[in-house]
Structures are given as structure tokens and as C-alpha cells.
Amino acid sequence: MIRIWAGRIAWIWIGCLVLIAITAPLLAPHNPRTPIGEPITAPGKMAVLGTDALGRDLLSRLIFGARYSFTSTLAATLITVGLGLSLSLLATTYGGIADRLLVGLANTGLAIPGLLLAMLLVAAVGPGLPTVILAVGLGGSPGFIRLSRSILNSYIHEGYVDAAKAMGAGHARIAIYHLIPNAFPQLLALSTTHYAWAFLGTTTLTFLGLAGDPALPEWGAMLDAGRTYLVQAPALSLLPGILISLTVLAIHQIGEGFQSS
């Protein structure tokens, strides 16, 4: 019972956040980058949640933060899934050397924990939000490749695939018409879990200051910026942190829902 409700709450939460992210410019009462009053004020008429260290509206920054955090994570996940899935499909359908090569590549990537791999990429290119997105996208790829490959592999030896091959179906046909439709639920669950990891990954990298833009209204960056005022205005740090945690929790919940269906 609780499980069902947990799933529903998760969907509602994510749905609300996505809506907020899309309508951010309309929804936010103020520009997230412009000071609207005195710094570090308590919640009041002008600013429903108070202001941050430079006098900017906390609520507006959190709303835009939803947008930045979600879209950057989405972009990173698209990179991972796009790259990872194509490579896995190629390896699975062609088999043989291609497959072994891919496994070797993935293992190499996995030899470095995802976060460090992402940091390495940022080190090479320099701080910046696009770099962080690319880094998280690439950094998560080895793990995704390994798991998606094992999912796809479990279907490649099914009877209908062999039948299709016998009838002369090409690799692409097999992939598109047979592998993907059957593996879809599991791939979806995997991608969702990966989205959760990427969410933590991007917010951690921005927390460490690797996003470059100090005014960026993004939840991870706000978590970091608010630390100086932990005693005087704990909301500056705690609110973004709670939002990140709840969102990741919800995404995990949704992923588990896909898994069991």
C-alpha cells in the first residue's frame, strides 16, 4: 500500500518540478540575478522566502534552480543514454570483437569512479556549466554501457532474434524491431536510475565550484554559496539541499516503479 502511494507522490513531485522548471520565467516573482532588497532578510512581503547574501529573492532562485538543475541533468543523461545505448546496440548486434572491445572500453572507464572521471574532464577543459554537463554525461557512460549491454545481451539469444537472422534481417532491423521493444522497460528503468545519479553528479560538481558562473541560480551552486551563512540564514543552504534530496529520492522511486512493471 505504502509502495503505491510512494510511487504516486514521487510522480506528483517530479511532475510539479518539471512544470515549475518549464514555467520558471513566468512563475518566479523576481529576476533570480537581480537584488531586490537588503541581503539576508527574513521571509516577508517582497521576498516570500527571504533574500540571499546579495539581496536576491531566494524563491525565484530556487524556481530557476529547478530549471537549471533539471535541464542540465537531462542534457547529461541524454549524452549518456545516446552514446551508451548506440554503442551497446552496436556491440550486441554485431557481437564478437566489437563486443569485447566495448567491454574493455567500459571497464577502463569504470576503473575511475564516475565523479572523478567527470572532475578529470573538467580539469582538462576548465570550469563551466556546459563542461560540467559534458563531464557528467561522459562520466556516467561506462556504467550505463555495462548495464545496458547486459540487458540487451539477455535478449539477443531469444528465439525470435535467431529466426529474424535466419530470414536475412540486417543488424539495424534486429536492433530496432526486436531488441529495443523488448528491452524497453528495463532500459527505461536504467535510464531513470541514471538520471538520478546524474542529478547528484551535476549538483555535486556545481557545489564544488566547477560551474564557473558565481551567480548561477542552480541548486548545487546555491548549496555551496549558502554555507557561509549556515548560522544566520540556514535556509540558503538547507532548502536547495532538501530539494535535491527529495528529487533524487523521487526519481529513484519512479525508477523502481519501472523496474517492477
Place this chain on the structure above:
Amino acid sequence: MSLKRCTIHALLSLLIGMILGSCSSADPIPATLVYGLTLAPSGLDPHLHASAELGIPLSSVYDMLIFRDDVTGQYVPGLAERWTISPDGREYTFYLRKDVIFHDGTPFNARAVQANIEYVLDPENHSQKALSMLGPVSSIRVEDEFQVVFELDDAYTPLLDSLSQVYLGMASPQALERWGPAEYQFHQVGTGPYQFVEYIPNDHLLLRRNPDYAWAPEIYDHQVASIEFINFLFFEMDATRAIALESRQVDIMGEIPFREAERLSSGDGFTLYPIAIPGQPMQFYFNLNREPTQDRRVREALSLGLDRAQLVRTVFGKRSPLARGPLSGVVFGDLLVDAPAEYDPETAANLLDQAGWVDDDGDGFREKDGQPLALTIIAPTWGGNTEAAQLMEVAWEALGARVDIVTAQGFGPLRELQSTGNYSVIGINFFGTDADLLRPSYRSDGFFNWSGIADIVLDRLLDSAATVIDGQSERDTQYREAIARIMDAYAVLPLRDYLNLVVARSNVKGLRFSIQGWFPYLIDLELSS
């Protein structure tokens, strides 16, 4: 034994074990004062590296040839008992004390002075600050065991001020020789009231009282230090500094964010020492060699279009004084005549229009010849520069410019970004107690001329003011004129005079700072119970 009891026992013992383990790891050393530093500098040797932070511990490890009184600014004897300057200003003779011993037991004498200066002058050692402080010093001559002569290519008035600073403190030649420029910073040996014990980067720096210290200059209140150990810990992040004071991890720490400083000192447990730091104020240079800041009207517009008073109040609180020019009001107040113009966004907008930057398509951004008005701010991450940059971004976007902020995490990266030339404004400032500080920043070939200003008259003024031997008022007049030219060219955007908010626990007595502002006289510190 039931499973539950097993579990509870196990948990409890582990918890107790952890607590005990944590307690014993914080074993107190007798009579120690803990001082919090902020930056963990990449290099700790004052002869070679430039950070002001390193002087906080090290100015008590070294003695200087002369010292400067923090109230009157007068020079008093240090390791040199007396000195003479030749009429043309090219020879300085120092007569040294005979009773001084280095921490490693070797004697201090003229040869030691020679070894130190040559160490700084050696181009292989890449001295970042001490070398430029020596100016035209070309060689050192040992006249006698306790008599040494500095030979200069030219007269150089700031030399005495340079020699009174930790960057030209006297180190043991034996130690310099033994360790070499890369490793010496971990084994520093001076003659001061505290000895260098050890330095673990990012962790701590430990000093121990020098019980044999018998040559204290008159500016010190005490003749010898009273606290046995002083341990310096590093706290790079703002967030951790107030916490460290409150949790009694440190006894004294500077650069406390102003809200925390006020909160801490409002009770009985802590005392606030607001220390003004002389030198350049917190400032941003304009880039005079790149569009759009190449145009003086644009620079003037950007200056007028920024409400500096509000910026300073927001980021630094009500205490911090607004900067009045390219030098601070403390020590240099007499040289600053005209204050910069007040916030005037309308005139700013008009100036931009006049300069050809207009918003034709009504999108809120100005263009000229198809190019957008694009500004790049390079801001270092210390001292509130990134916060100031964010407010500058807001103000200039309101004027119709597109603004980008690039942050630099250390001096190295900052210098690297600067060398690309891709910036409209860049934040950097240096501290100091002699107005010659202006020269490396504003002379056309100055090493830190990051604005790119090239004004021959200014060059001549700065050169000439550096060679005036006696005639303080003549020097002052020249600097006033130089400053007027700098401000008129809008080469710099000065923001606030540096105020270091130092907070100490109330049982710390005798906390005093040198004229340079950053450096405490550790010898005078006492801990009352």
C-alpha cells in the same frame, strides 16, 4: 544472549570507542594559541612568494634591518642599530647589532645580510615580491663584520619601507644554503621572537617561542614572547571561519565575514578588531586596450553606472569605507584629493549613447556597428571580489551591456587569464605602505600594469617620486598629481578600502598589528584565564 541485546552492545561499544578516539586525537599541547589563517598560500617563503597571509606567522619568525612604527610611521632600529644614506641616495650603509643569533645558532652579521639580498636578487629563484621591493639595488658590499652597504643604480626612496617588511627579513644563510629555494619554506630559520617548527601544507604551521630573543625593537611592548606555542590552521572557506572560532578550534582569526564578526562580538566571548589595511583598495582595473573599454567614455559610463556605495554596503556591511582613489585612505589619505563621482545612471546612459552604443532593436542591449556591448569581468575568488562582480554584472546589464564573469581560483590562474587580454575589467590589488606601490601597476611598462595605461607624464611622475631623497612634501605633490591623472583616465574602478575584521576570544590580550595591517605582533600576545 538475544539478538537485540547483542546488537545494542555492539553499537554502544563502537560509539563509545569513536567518541573516545575523537577526544584523544584532540590532545592539547601546553600553552598553545591557535591562530586561523585564511588562504593556504602556494608558497611560504617570504623572500620568494608574494602572499600577505604568509607574513602573519613569519613576521615573528624574522627580524628586519629596520622596523616601522605602526602609529607614527617612523623608522626605528631593528637588526641595524643605525644607518646612513649617501646624498645622491645610491648608497645605504647599515651598522648592525652584534648580539643577534639565528634560531639555528649561527651568528647574524653583514655576510648574512649579503647572503639574503643575493638570494632575493638571484634570477633563478624567481622572487615574486621581495625582488621588486628592492628596486634598483644592484649589489651588496660587506665593509666589516657588522657593516654592510647597499649599492643602488638610482635613488630609491621606498627602500627603507621595503627593508622594514617580512619579505626582506633576515634568514640564516646556512639554512638557505642547505635547503635551497624549493624546500627552504618548510625549514625557515630567522632571528625573531618565534621559531619555525614545522609546516604541513593545508594542515598547520607551528611556531615555538624563542627563549633567547634579546633584541626586541622598541615597537614591541614585550621583550620576549610569553606564549609557548602558536599553531596556525588554514580555513580557506568563509563558511568555516566563524564556526572555527565558536567551536574553539581557533583563538584568533581574521577575514571574518562582517555579519559573523558582528554576531560573535556582540556577546562576551569575543572581541572584534577592525584593522584597516593600507595599500591599494579592493578594485578592478579597466582594460584600456580592448573594446569596448578602450573608449574613455565607456569607462566613465561604467563607473558612474555602478552604485559603489550600495555595493560595498551589501557585500561588506556598513563598516567598510568606500574607496576614494587608487590608494587607501589610511596612510595615504593626504594624497587623495578628489573623491570619485557619485552614482549617476542617467549620465552613464548618455555617455554610452554618445559613444555610439545604442539599443536600436529594443531588446534591452546596446550595440554599435552590429557588435553587442559585451563585457568580461575577471574576478579572483578571494576578498569578496566574486560577490562584487555579481553586483557589477547586474548594474551593467541594467545599462544595456552583456556581461560575463570569469572566476580565478588563485593568483596563478588569475595571472594566466590576464595574459590572454580577454577582459574588460579585472580585479587585483596589492597592499603596501609606500606610495611607490602605484608604479608597478600604473607605469606603462609596469609588471602589474593590467589596465594597459600608457601615459608618459604619469611615468615621469612615478619615476621621479621614487627618487626624492628628502622632501616628503615634494613627493606627496607628485603623487597627488599622478593619482589625479589615473582617476581622470578612468584606469581603475576602486571599490572599498580594505578592512580586515579580526575576531579573537576575549581571553586573548595584547593583540596589535603592524603598520602594514596584516601582521600581528605575536610577541605581545598573552592568554589570560
Place this chain on the structure above:
Amino acid sequence: MVPVPDRSRTQLLITIGRRLVEGLLTAWAAVSLTFFSLRLAAGDPTYNLLSQGLATAQQAEELRQALGLDAPLWLQYLRFLRDLMQGDLGLSLYTSRPVGTIIAEQFRFTIGLALAGLAFALLVGFTLGIAAAWWEPRLVGRSATFITNLSTSLPVAFTGILVLFLALHLSMLASLPGLNTGLILPAIVLGITSAGPIGRVVQASLKESLESPYILAAHARGLREDARMLWHAFRPALPPVISLTALEAAYLFSGTVVTETVFARPGLGRLLVKSILEGDYPIAQGLVVLAAIFYTFSQLSADLAAIMLDPRTRRSA
């Protein structure tokens, strides 16, 4: 069953040998990846020195020759590998101190934190996993499952700040001196994220073991449902847990990056962040290379442990 000891033992050795070779290859590939990505993107390090005025053009050229930067990239790569085997990780760009020395100085701080974190993770993970499996249908069990899942969702950064916040307010209220200066809080924060996966694996494998015919038979023979039964069920459940712990140990390094930042503790994590932000890439390179080697090694240990502890191999060997 006819025992054929010799062939099985040979099999075992072959498997171990193969894993070792795979491990070495992976480590080498990861190290190479690190080298090339940094070198190709970061460019010529002497340029940095030039632009800071720390060297004249003449000196920069001499330095390039001394560092071997005028050689073609593949030659530099080979020299890098050779130096690496001798333990030479290069010099810091800004202080010219050996990277190996810098890392060694910070190592002990991180190892202390990592071990404490691992201890905490094991403690909490085992507790949660055992509770979830033993008391599965009851509230205690379900709460344990929930907490296990929760811990993997919490970002280390947030956990750290939350804990810091609570500790600060508690210590201010109770005027406790320096509770947060010790190792406890950072270790807790570090351990929480790892406790989740450990708890899950403990739960899953213990559950499987408890439902195995082996245990059911023992129960039927009169073994009571208490600590002794748990102990008997435990031993076959251990192999996957040990494998996972070895893996988690490597992930702890990523965790120290954030934990050390939040609690402003010295260590390798902070060193990595600092070197990346400052652009001192020889240090960043050295750290990631070491992390890759360490991680491969721990993955290898995990695999080998699983092989060795598998009752099937043990019985026949």
C-alpha cells in the same frame, strides 16, 4: 562425485591469473586515458610559467627541453609510463614540488577519514541489512529498508551541511567544545552514502541464505530462531557483501572530495578540487592516476575474494 583436485586447482589459478592480467590492462588503460585527456586539453605547461612571468622565453625553452616537452607526444607518453613505474608523478606547476611528495603529505588525512567512514558504513549497513532481512515483515524491517534506500539518495554535500548545521546548533546550545573537530562527523557523513548499498546487499544475500534449504533443514532439526541461526546463515551470505565492500571502499574516495570540502579538512579530496580549480594539472593527473590504480586493485580484490570464498571452489580445491 569423483574428486579431481588437480584440475580444479589449476582452473582456479588460471582464473586468478586471468583476472590479474585483466586488472593490469584496465589500470594501464585508465592511466593512459588520464594522461592523454589532460595533455591534449591542457597544452604546454611551460606556457603557464611564461604567462605568469616566472620564466623568460629562454628559460621556458630550456625548461621544455629539460622536461622533455619538445619530444613527440607518444615519446612523452612512454616517459610518463616509465616515470610512473618508478613512482615519479612529476612536479607541481606552481610550487615545483614533486607531486608524489604533495600527495604523500595529504594521504594520511584521507586514509584516516576513509577508514572511519568505511567502519561507520559497515556498522550501519550491516545493522540495517540484518534488521531488514530478519524482521522483514515487521515495522522495524520495513523502516530499515526505507532508510537503506534513503541513504543512497542523499547527496553527500547535503548530508555534510545538514550534519554540520545540527552539530553547530547543538554545540552552541550546550556550549560543547569542538565536537565537530574530530573525525566522528565527517566519518558519519562519508559513511552514510555507502551504508545504503552495503545494507541492501546484506539484506538481499542474508534473506536468500535464510530461505535456503540448508537453514530450513537446520531449523527443522531444532535450531532456534536466534543469534545462532543468524550466525549460521551469515557465513554463506558473506561473499557478495565482501565484494561490494571492496568496491565501496574505492567509491569512498569520491566521497572524501565533498566531505573534506564541507568540513574544511585537509586531504586528497580537497587537494584534487584545489588543483583542478587552480589548473595545477600535474597534481590532478597524479591523483586520478592513483585513484584508477587503487580502484582497479580493489575491484580485483573483490573479484578474487568472491572466487576464493565461493564454497564451490573451496570444497573442490
